[in-house]
Amino acid sequence: MGLRDSIAQGALRRVHVLLVETPGWAEVRMAVEGELRLRGWKAATSPADADILVVCGAPGHELASVCARVWSQMPGPRSRVTVDVTRDVSTALDSAADELGDDDAQRRDARARPTSMPQGLDEHSSVDHAGMDHPGMPGMDHSGMDHSDMPGMDHSGMATHDHTTMSGPSGIPLASGAPDRDGLEMDVLHVPLGPVLPHWHAGLVVDCVLHGDVIGQAEAKVLPAAGVPVGLPPDGSAGGEQRRVVVRNCDQAARVLALAGWPSAATRAQRIRDAALVGAALADLGAQLESLVRTVGRSRLLRWTLRGIPAAIGAVGSGEPVTVRERMLDLLREAAQSAGGASERHAASDVASQQELLRALPALIEGTDVATARLIIAAASLDTASLAISGAMRHE
Amino acid sequence: MSSLLNPAWALLAAVVLGVLALVGAGVHGMVIARSEGRSARSGALSPVFELARLLRQRRRRTVAADVLLWRVGCGGLVVVALLKTAVIPFGSWILADIPVGIVWFNAMDVLLWAVLWLLGWGANSAYGLIGGYRFLSQAVSYELPLMFALVTPAVAAHSLQVSEVVAAQNGLWFVVWMPVAFLIFCASVIAFSSWSPFGTAAGSDIAGGILSEISGVDRLLVLAGRYALLTTGAAFAVAMFLGGGAGPLLPDWLWTLLKTLLLLFVFVALRHRLPAIRPDRLAEVAWIIVLPLALLQTLFVAIVVVVGR
Amino acid sequence: MLAVIVFCALAVVAIASGVAVFRVDSMARATYALAISFVAVGAMLLMFDLDYIGVITILMMVMEMAIMAIYMIMFMGMNPALMPMSMVHNNRWALILSAGTFVLLAAGVLLVPWPAPAESPTGDLTASLGETIMGSKMLVMLTVSPILFATIIAALVLANPRGRYDRWGDDLKRRSPHDLRRGGLGG
Numbered sequence: 104m105g106l107r108d109s110i111a112q113g114a115l116r117r118v119h120v121l122l123v124e125t126p127g128w129a130e131v132r133m134a135v136e137g138e139l140r141l142r143g144w145k146a147a148t149s150p151a152d153a154d155i156l157v158v159c160g161a162p163g164h165e166l167a168s169v170c171a172r173v174w175s176q177m178p179g180p181r182s183r184v185t186v187d188v189t190r191d192v193s194t195a196l197d198s199a200a201d202e203l204g205d206d207d208a209q210r211r212d213a214r215a216r217p218t219s220m221p222q223g224l225d226e227h228s229s230v231d232h233a234g235m236d237h238p239g240m241p242g243m244d245h246s247g248m249d250h251s252d253m254p255g256m257d258h259s260g261m262a263t264h265d266h267t268t269m270s271g272p273s274g275i276p277l278a279s280g281a282p283d284r285d286g287l288e289m290d291v292l293h294v295p296l297g298p299v300l301p302h303w304h305a306g307l308v309v310d311c312v313l314h315g316d317v318i319g320q321a322e323a324k325v326l327p328a329a330g331v332p333v334g335l336p337p338d339g340s341a342g343g344e345q346r347r348v349v350v351r352n353c354d355q356a357a358r359v360l361a362l363a364g365w366p367s368a369a370t371r372a373q374r375i376r377d378a379a380l381v382g383a384a385l386a387d388l389g390a391q392l393e394s395l396v397r398t399v400g401r402s403r404l405l406r407w408t409l410r411g412i413p414a415a416i417g418a419v420g421s422g423e424p425v426t427v428r429e430r431m432l433d434l435l436r437e438a439a440q441s442a443g444g445a446s447e448r449h450a451a452s453d454v455a456s457q458q459e460l461l462r463a464l465p466a467l468i469e470g471t472d473v474a475t476a477r478l479i480i481a482a483a484s485l486d487t488a489s490l491a492i493s494g495a496m497r498h499e
Numbered sequence: 500m501s502s503l504l505n506p507a508w509a510l511l512a513a514v515v516l517g518v519l520a521l522v523g524a525g526v527h528g529m530v531i532a533r534s535e536g537r538s539a540r541s542g543a544l545s546p547v548f549e550l551a552r553l554l555r556q557r558r559r560r561t562v563a564a565d566v567l568l569w570r571v572g573c574g575g576l577v578v579v580a581l582l583k584t585a586v587i588p589f590g591s592w593i594l595a596d597i598p599v600g601i602v603w604f605n606a607m608d609v610l611l612w613a614v615l616w617l618l619g620w621g622a623n624s625a626y627g628l629i630g631g632y633r634f635l636s637q638a639v640s641y642e643l644p645l646m647f648a649l650v651t652p653a654v655a656a657h658s659l660q661v662s663e664v665v666a667a668q669n670g671l672w673f674v675v676w677m678p679v680a681f682l683i684f685c686a687s688v689i690a691f692s693s694w695s696p697f698g699t700a701a702g703s704d705i706a707g708g709i710l711s712e713i714s715g716v717d718r719l720l721v722l723a724g725r726y727a728l729l730t731t732g733a734a735f736a737v738a739m740f741l742g743g744g745a746g747p748l749l750p751d752w753l754w755t756l757l758k759t760l761l762l763l764f765v766f767v768a769l770r771h772r773l774p775a776i777r778p779d780r781l782a783e784v785a786w787i788i789v790l791p792l793a794l795l796q797t798l799f800v801a802i803v804v805v806v807g808r
Numbered sequence: 809m810l811a812v813i814v815f816c817a818l819a820v821v822a823i824a825s826g827v828a829v830f831r832v833d834s835m836a837r838a839t840y841a842l843a844i845s846f847v848a849v850g851a852m853l854l855m856f857d858l859d860y861i862g863v864i865t866i867l868m869m870v871m872e873m874a875i876m877a878i879y880m881i882m883f884m885g886m887n888p889a890l891m892p893m894s895m896v897h898n899n900r901w902a903l904i905l906s907a908g909t910f911v912l913l914a915a916g917v918l919l920v921p922w923p924a925p926a927e928s929p930t931g932d933l934t935a936s937l938g939e940t941i942m943g944s945k946m947l948v949m950l951t952v953s954p955i956l957f958a959t960i961i962a963a964l965v966l967a968n969p970r971g972r973y974d975r976w977g978d979d980l981k982r983r984s985p986h987d988l989r990r991g992g993l994g995g
Contacts, residue, residue: 300706364695365775366534565836780990
């Protein structure tokens with residue numbers, strides 16, 4: 104027993120946590136990320152990589168069934184926890200880790216799981232499964248779909264849209280063909296990007312038709328939350344607006360940097376963000392941001408690797424096209440200025456312009472490969488929280 | 500140089516490779532811990548914890564996976580790394596000093612084309628497959644420069660035998676007069692280990708790509724295999740370009756060890772510091788700039804060798 | 809004795825995986841079965857002390873199969889179990905052709921009057937093998953290979969719908985090429 108225990112002890116020093124953020128609960132997600140860094144834990148990249156599933160906030164119906172799907176894909180030992188407010192993060196992670204280390208509970212969990220069916224499904228198709236589990240659910244744009252011929256809907260590994268006449272083994276429909284961007288007839292695959300992906304906007308789902316890794320067609324939507332988060336800091340607190348700009352911009356820049364595959368710069372941006380969240384002096388953060396802007400701006404490799412990738416600016420692309428790299432540097436510069444005390448009042452992003460941005464997104468990523476599309480989406484200042492809330496209200 | 504082709508020595512070589520890979524992983528853990536604001540010491544053991552975690556984790560299966568090919572992909576990396584150690588000299592010992600050791604090393608890293616693609620393919624997951632494609636398109640870019648980088652020391656030593664190449668560096672290390680080949684070789688080692696900045700096949704933008712669906716002992720094998728490949732690459736670079744075990748005072752096996760570790764640390768440190776190099780951007784540069792550079796380097800060495808005769 | 813057993817085992821592997829190419833039902837498996845067959849042949853060459861040719865065979869064939877798998881799947885179907893598909897087509901003619909080829913080659917092996925070895929080769933086996941096979945035809949070989957290479961390049965150029973005038977402008981004076989998809993070079 105000694106060996107088993109010491110292995111479990113070791114494993115609990117390096118827990119991988121899969122985060123699912125409900126639109127509107129960004130602060131909780133950031134708090135969890137900060138806590139992971141403090142503990143030397145790691146954010147998981149996929150369900151297969153995860154020990155603990157942390158759901159931030161109250162997901163709506165669809166997002167909840169995605170969570171259930173992701174949960175079923177986790178290999179185990181596993182535990183899950185829902186965090187609603189920032190102050191609960193540490194205790195929630197502790198209790199999840201305790202459950203993870205409890206061998207008896209894990210054994211019971213393993214026994215209770217269905218063994219006949221392979222557990223792992225493409226996480227990426229989970230949204231469509233959610234739709235299939237609840238046919239006719241409001242808010243899902245599946246009106247043109249017909250899944251009636253798919254045996255055991257749960258088994259479908261690939262999301263499909265219009266080819267329903269043939270299906271292969273395990274109920275997986277056949278790939279169909281379509282001309283790709285060069286006009287060659289290529290197989291296509293329907294893959295939803297999101298809503299559970301690293302460095303991804305909360306609740307966003309982009310349904311893609313892929314030729315290899317090139318996106319042929321895309322459609323974007325946001326899965327709503329079940330409610331509105333409580334306990335947002337009051338607007339008038341000391342440096343409240345500036346602080347919020349620093350947090351928001353650093354978070355977004357960290358995402359772009361992480362997707363550009365530059366972990367040290369992404370971590371720096373995240374640390375500045377987390378310092379701003381817990382109330383560090385803005386002047387210090389300003390200096391750190393200036394230094395980060397210099398490092399990032401100087402990197403020729405980054406300039407080269409991101410060259411010519413256009414950014415979606417707001418809803419309207421006015422003036423010169425801006426690249427993702429410039430956009431990310433602008434975010435960091437703006438954060439630095441805010442930290443330095445400049446408080447230009449930004450027009451609060453209204454729901455209408457956000458909806459327009461969401462509608463504009465597919466056109467920007469069609470014809471690009473997945474890596475480029477991820478960068479474009481990450482650099483778009485999409486506030487999924489406002490969209491999700493308005494969406495939730497519309498459906499009620 | 501003495502050939503030691505028997506099981507006991509082969510086992511010892513595997514153990515040494517494992518320890519070196521673990522040290523490399525430990526250093527990586529320290530770098531990460533530093534950048535995340537913890538003490539470097541706290542990160543040194545993270546590979547051990549990770550090992551424990553993956554031993555405790557269950558394996559997964561996905562719907563309609565090609566399990567046979569998938570498992571071949573999972574185990575393949577470690578096997579390839581072990582097969583590579585056969586021709587890598589450790590001081591004055593070498594497991595199998597075959598006459599075409601350099602070609603053997605090259606053939607083994609071509610096996611990675613198959614292994615890493617199968618890893619992505621087998622899971623029947625879109626992200627895994629994209630990862631596999633990314634690796635292959637990167638491989639098409641690095642493989643030819645890598646071959647010419649390996650040809651260069653062979654031309655200088657008049658031999659494809661690794662021990663001869665080491666012996667030919669008696670006096671002047673090859674890195675001094677073939678720096679381009681050395682740099683290309685190092686970059687290729689990072690690339691065939693699928694290690695950042697050439698690590699987009701396992702990028703977080705595609706949920707871990709080739710790693711996205713594997714867990715437990717399968718994942719352990721793949722991660723360990725990547726570290727082992729990086730280590731064998733560093734050790735081979737030492738034999739090819741850095742004079743093997745040559746050095747003052749210390750015994751030659753210790754010099755081999757020190758040089759290998761140093762190079763390994765450089766590889767590990769680079770991972771964190773550079774943004775990813777995307778395969779679609781790499782292709783043009785590799786074929787239009789790097790490959791001619793490699794050829795020029797080979798030409799230069801060939802001329803020196805012919806004139807010097 | 810051991811060598812004979814190993815050699816026969818490799819031969820069996822080579823043939824069995826060759827058969828598997830037509831018996832399995834997925835592109836990936838067929839491709840890699842073929843790769844295994846070639847690797848076994850490469851290993852057999854190693855047993856003839858033809859180190860270089862053996863290792864190079866393994867290297868080239870694995871590389872080729874990796875690329876071939878991509879092309880086959882790109883055109884034929886993307887996910888592994890997507891529909892088991894037969895690897896044989898046009899069975900009757902295929903059988904006739906393959907049986908004919910086999911008979912021809914086997915007859916060649918048995919009927920050609922092979923020269924008796926004058927003396928056992930000394931020095932580098934690879935070099936003496938090359939000398940024996942191609943010695944008198946070296947000039948032909950040297951001419952054929954650049955022509956083959958030029959043919960491949962020419963075919964690519966012809967197949968490419970966009971030429972250099974599309975990329976660099978009518979007077980070829982554009983500073984950076986106009987590409988549909990950006991590569992790593994150009995401003």
